[in-house]
Amino acid sequence: MRAITALFFLFCFVAPSALAQLRQGFYGRSCPRAESIVANVVASRFRRDRTITAALLRMQFHDCFVRGCDASLLIDPRPGRQSEKNTGPNASVRGYEIIDEAKRQLEAACPRTVSCADIVTLATRDSVALAGGPRYSVPTGRRDGLRSNPGDVNLPGPTIPVSASIQLFAAQGMNTNDMVTLIGGGHSVGVAHCSLFQDRLADPAMDRSLNARLRNTCRAPNDPSVFLDQRTPFTVDNAIYGEIRRQRGILRIDQNLGLSGSTRGIVSSFASSNTLFRQRFAQAMVKMGTIRVLTGRSGEIRRNCRVFNNGR
Numbered sequence: 001m002r003a004i005t006a007l008f009f010l011f012c013f014v015a016p017s018a019l020a021q022l023r024q025g026f027y028g029r030s031c032p033r034a035e036s037i038v039a040n041v042v043a044s045r046f047r048r049d050r051t052i053t054a055a056l057l058r059m060q061f062h063d064c065f066v067r068g069c070d071a072s073l074l075i076d077p078r079p080g081r082q083s084e085k086n087t088g089p090n091a092s093v094r095g096y097e098i099i100d101e102a103k104r105q106l107e108a109a110c111p112r113t114v115s116c117a118d119i120v121t122l123a124t125r126d127s128v129a130l131a132g133g134p135r136y137s138v139p140t141g142r143r144d145g146l147r148s149n150p151g152d153v154n155l156p157g158p159t160i161p162v163s164a165s166i167q168l169f170a171a172q173g174m175n176t177n178d179m180v181t182l183i184g185g186g187h188s189v190g191v192a193h194c195s196l197f198q199d200r201l202a203d204p205a206m207d208r209s210l211n212a213r214l215r216n217t218c219r220a221p222n223d224p225s226v227f228l229d230q231r232t233p234f235t236v237d238n239a240i241y242g243e244i245r246r247q248r249g250i251l252r253i254d255q256n257l258g259l260s261g262s263t264r265g266i267v268s269s270f271a272s273s274n275t276l277f278r279q280r281f282a283q284a285m286v287k288m289g290t291i292r293v294l295t296g297r298s299g300e301i302r303r304n305c306r307v308f309n310n311g312r
Helices: 016-021 034-048 052-067 096-109 116-130 162-170 176-187 208-218 239-245 252-259 264-272 274-288
Strands: 191-193 225-227
Touching (some): 034 052, 034 096, 052 096, 052 116, 096 116, 116 274, 176 264, 176 274, 239 252, 252 264
Antiparallel strands (some): 191 225
């Protein structure tokens, strides 16, 4: 699996009118078991595969940061019509079968009621808690988008300068603290292929023992992958920030968060307090989940998350 590195997509911040139509317990009457159905599907899969947290975090980031949280990433390409899913940066996104199974069960219980966009948000939230991260409530009421165009996907890579990343987040109503939280939190359970951090291996400032271990791993064929958090790779926690402070950040953007004057203090605060990190991560995830959502009569409620209702 590719790293959860593309946390810097171009996106638009949600309008206040859309925010007003999202609410906790949106399906309380129309589909009372909606959240428990999603939670059970995620828990069943997590028992067999703890890497799904990284997969679902990445899926939500890649969906929300292109056209907003509208499940446009889930649309399958068809002959003569490409989609976001088969662009290069999205080609290795995985976990779609989890969303499919949740949708299958939800359609059986409450046909055409729960959106795929909400399933992605709920499934990601549940997987974070299962991986030892914070438990948080999310508002629901999103609807599914009617467009999935590979031309909309713009994914800066893991060497993006901190200043450019701050600008991208700030332009969309998210602050520097949100950025550091989402990058570090996402990478706390992520992996990266060796091809994505060759620049770090050439950095003499990198921790020497880690550098030697990574070089040994990367000698193997087929572009091996490594955990971005070498201490607690299956837990959503603050450990990665401590690694960054010790020059053990594997991706360039991670390490630069610990070096930039704009972000160094935030990294240190998170490294010193998992409680603070958990609080801020929950807040940032909820905030990210409201980016350019469709509500009310906009969009649709897909019957199949992979296909628009009109079959396009």
